[in-house]
Amino acid sequence: MVGHTTAPNKYDFDAPFSEDTNIAIADSPTERDPAKIMPVKVKTEFRGKFGLHNNPNIVGKQVYITGELGEYFSVPAIKGISSIWFADEAPPVEEEPVEGKVVTISQIQGETHKSPYKDKLVKDVEGVVTYVADNNNFYMQSTTPDSNTNTSEGILVYKSGGHGQSVGNKVKVSGTVKEWVITGNKVGIDLPVTEINASSVSVVEQGVALPEPVKLDPPTSVIDNDSFSTFDPQQDGIDYYETVEGMLVSMDSPVVVGPQKYGEVPVVTKKVEDKTYTTEGGVLLTEETANPERIQLDLFDNNFKAKVGDQFNGTVTGVLTYDFSNFKVFANKSSLPELTERAYTKPISTLSGDEDSLTIASYNIENYSKREKDKTAKIAEQITKHLKSPDILGLVEMQDNDGATNSGTTDASQNYQALIDAIKVAGGPAYEWTDIAPANNEDGGQPGGNIRVGFLYIRIAFNLLKEKKEQPQKRLILKTARLH
Template sequence: MPSKSSARLAALTVAAVCAASTITLTSPAHARSVRIHDIQGDTRMSPYAGQQVTDVAGIVTGVRTYGSSRGFWIQDPEPDADPATSEGVFVHTGSTPQGVAVGDAVKVSGTVSEYVPGGTSSGNQALTEITRPAFTVVSGGNPVPAATGIDAGSVPAAYTPAGDPAANGSVNALPLRPDRYALDFYESLEGMNVQVSDTRVVGATDPYTELWVTVKPGENRNHRGGTVYGSYGAQNTGRLQIQSLGRAADFPDANVGDTLAGATTGPLDFNQYGGYTLVARELGTLESGNLRRESTRAQRSGELAVATYNVENLDPSDGTFAAHAEAIVGNLKSPDIVSLEEIQDNNGATDDGTVAADRTVAALIDAIVAAGGPRYDWRGIDPADKADGGEPGGNIRQVFLFDPERVSFTDRAGGDATTATGVTKVRGRAALTVSPGRVAPGSEAFEGSRKPLAGEFVFRGRTVVVVANHFASKGGDQSLTSQYQPPSRVSETQRHLQAKEVHDFTARILAVQKNAAVVVLGDINDFEFSTTTKILEGRGTLWSAVKSLPRSERYSYVYQGNSQVLDQILISPSIRRGGAFTYDSVHLNAEFHDQISDHDPQVLRFRP
């Protein structure tokens, strides 16, 4: 924190202008002298939005000097009796605030605005601010208003009320009920000085120096310390994002299962990337939970091991090849078949028409050999340039690695970026018309998205068809903290179409050969309980094998403190009926701050 000089103890007036995008609910009126709780009101939208206010009194509880939203928080030390009305508010100065420090008593004049992080199209809630402020420092060195504790006893079990149908499902105008709903509780503290104590980390530190904790240690906990997201109705109310007002270099490198011991104290903010966020003036001490990366067991001689692994935009310029190789060899025990998602072309994000990925794959195979693994062979199909989404210029695609000492690949010529593989009968058994081949590459379901890659493998004389997928991302979906409840998940539309195409392709295989062994796997970008998965499964065509795990172990990805399933391996009835399969979600990335990918690989072992 900046030190106070004696000159700053005198009255000081500073004016600043900001250009934040806002929602204006009323026309500006003559300036009014009001209290902070009057400005905040008892709903999510200020009754003074768009109006001028004058001499709003408060004590400075935090100063933010970085990022695109600079300013300071003030809190009224004399609260009203209404638990729904917050006593704190953010003063948005635009540029780095000058002449103000924590503990200053100030009077602020400006315009009350409702700023929507991410813009109104995001569906996010609004943050009440005072913008274009002029402020006067009345005195310095005042005690900061006592922090309001946030803990398991104070946060309600219910997450949010349903939105108002007359307002397209928005909760903005609904009276806050902080004793009943978690989002209402957090909103009633917006801008106030709050505190959490001895909280468990449920989302590792990310590159933006933020992490996630839970104030409800028993809420859907798994044995590694995370909080599992198991249904749309179990959003996990105890999750809270933590940022810091201190130096980025001082922010702790935390993993899931660690503890932020002691008190973490500061203003409660709202942003587009995490919703309600405690911006710490005082940060707890990190205590390690000693989380270790998992390893699966090796497949037995009669077992076929099939894995899916999203390697996060891998290209020859990356420095992660050795780490990925060690993960495949050491943690996954060199599966017989590995479906890789997010393999980029030979020059990565350089957008020059390059689509081949042979250098990328060769570098990974060489690294696997150096790590003591087999020299995998591989198959893939180059996409048409800029046709499959992902990082611009990267041309990501799925690729099969396979151990030729254990598995053979059945090559059937003719596969390319636009030719669809079909199903035929060869000697009484189902076969692909091209292998490797793409599933329905011309379908609108895969427009601008990764096309599934199908291939025939033979293990101990038995053919196994594997279909590698990377479905459309969740980009564009409204957040769990959206003003619209329940939030819209617009990205599902394309995934549902993709799931239908892959289901129908699998159904054609099973129509030709009822007992065919089919494995559909990859980054499905949706949950095991989602409609996407239900469409994939159909009426017994496939079954997501992650559901063979206990509910607390079903996750491959951690997002905003929720451990959740995005990567799946689905199996045909002959594999499931045999019962001799094992499934493992191998947790070696998603829970760690030094992850080499944001996804955990999945491994299925079975006897074809």
């Protein structure tokens, strides 16, 4: 060991050292050429003995390291070390998982995305029930955690035929450890969740106090930058969330960054100083950040209303899990703090046409059908009041007359007329419409819906040329364009 890495190709060779997070190694204790020195990232559990801030006298000693080659400080380095020892010591003996052995939840989880006990039998794994997902699934968490923050203390338990457990039950579980993709059609796409496929669940005690939730503090830039080659929770968001999989977690006043869908509300665990957000408070995907602090809050309420920029006024707690390509927190809606709504006024266009100009707008009406009367009135009001009745309006996702009914029809005249009539009621002009209807079930959207792009236009502003419409699957080439 020759010193401490401070920046790419820069090293501190003399005490005092500022951190315990890394060491620098070389073939000779007197080496000073950066090209011949390699950084080593030191995991938390090894820093007490091998961190230079607290142990400056170990510089110059020879060490053996087991780990993985990767990149650290933008140079080749050793990361993900599994063992390290001084040359004058006996190497540590790594214990292989023993099938049928009594182990802890953290031992089952390990410092990895896949359990070292995968497909092995374990017995009498102890924990307190923290969340009941359904009759067959519950989450439990250790009441005697270890000191390693890189291993989760929570786990999913599956018991076929029903488990009969309640939150607060301290239980012992025996069964087979599995890596389970919760949504079946996402196998090969989603991350698996570590679970015990239980053969037996016995209650040790009831009414046990639950562990204190762990405050979520994920990285805020990188989701994964090493294709899972190194387990690096301090840098990779995907690795960080693995360290709290199945555990009770908390977020202080999380901010909503998207609308509720399927009962899930996307939030950020924290706002980051100097990070750029949208005007409303949403996150931006940029070259510099993939926003791993964004997570789903699962409330199991499809009617829950929240918009970007709203904020929960207090601490939100729940159990962290993974499903449908997202980390999420199962939260009890009844225990949520108050949601403070962000003040919002819908924007109103400042554009208006005159004898020398036209106003043109587009609007995605999202699988529109005349059957949705409330939606029809809302769209008409927005066109009239907020878009200021543009001269030409492109409509995206207009369905056919009978909506998602797969009848073979593609005509949408009744839908256009329903929307035109509603615009008149809202105080707007008398629009006309045109489109090229798609071939049946060829253009995507809901089966039978036959969505297409169409246009509303005001005849007083211009006339549509009376020329033959082309067929829906024919490639169109615009040669001339005239407005009358």
